[in-house]
Amino acid sequence: MNDARGRSGSEPVPEEQPRAGSPQTAQDMTIAPAADRTRPSSRLTRAPVRWCTWVLDGERSWGSIDVQPGECGTARYRLVVFPPGITGTERRLLRLSRAWPAWGAVLWLMSEACLSSALRPWAAFGISTMVYLGIEASLISKVGVLRPQVRTLSVELIAGYPDRRSAPIYAEIKALVAALANADAMRAQKQMTTTDHEAAWWQLYDRLGTDQSQPLDEQPPI
Known part of the structure; x- marks a missing residue:
């Protein structure tokens, strides 16, 4: 009994070590980033909306290019260009x-x-x-x-049978699509601003011209 009291009076009481993972002081405490509190139900609700929006928006903001294979080796190419600045x-x-x-x-x-x-x-x-x-x-x-402002250009080709009238139209469609796709790629890589992209869009839209375009009502659905 005396030995125990003597030791307790002479030996210093060891300090209590902080537990692993617990901060020692309030200054050492760090606030963890807030977790995503979005409810699963809201995410599930937004998913169909985003899918419908993506379907209606399409892959290209300037319009669309469609290739429709037909019978007997025919193929129809159709370019649709929306008016620049469209929302x-x-x-x-x-x-x-x-x-x-x-x-x-x-x-x-x-x-x-x-x-x-x-x-x-x-x-x-x-x-x-x-x-x-x-x-x-x-x-x-x-x-x-808006419908009268949409410009379209289409051509139908037959494999193995070159046509002098269809070949220049097909070459023009290829050149327009390549230029529009290049402008999209440069904007995606931030090598072109949105204003410059719309300016390039305007140039190609004017290049297509109303003299080459066909009424949208005579074309298949976009």
Whole structure:
């Protein structure tokens, strides 16, 4: 008993060591970066919206280039160039208006099938048709000014049969697409500003010209 008291009185009491992973003082504390608090449900909700936006926006802001293989070795090349300065919303509306006959038919069939289980056939038919026509009229009114400004150039080639009239048009389409793709690549690599990209877009849009372009209504959907 005395030995224990003597040792406790003569020997210094060891200081308590901080536990591993615990800060010694408030100054040593570091605030960890905040974790992503985005709820999984919100991420799942945004995913379909982003996908639809990507589909309507397309790969190119200036328009599109389509290659449609046909029968007997034929292939149709079609270049569509939007007016420079067009906004993302206007571009989506243009694409949607051109593809509306196909998308609208799917929407009409889906609404008809869903409403037929709850309403009479004639009522389901009437409501579906009114919705279809209402959306179509809204799209036409919103893109009515833009549609005449869209310039297109198309040509149809037959493999193995060179055509003197089609060859220059095909060469012009290739040159325009190459120049537009080069401008996109330079902007993506930050070698060209957005203003310079739009200026190059304007030059190629004017180069296409209204004399070479064809009415958009006579072309297949964008």
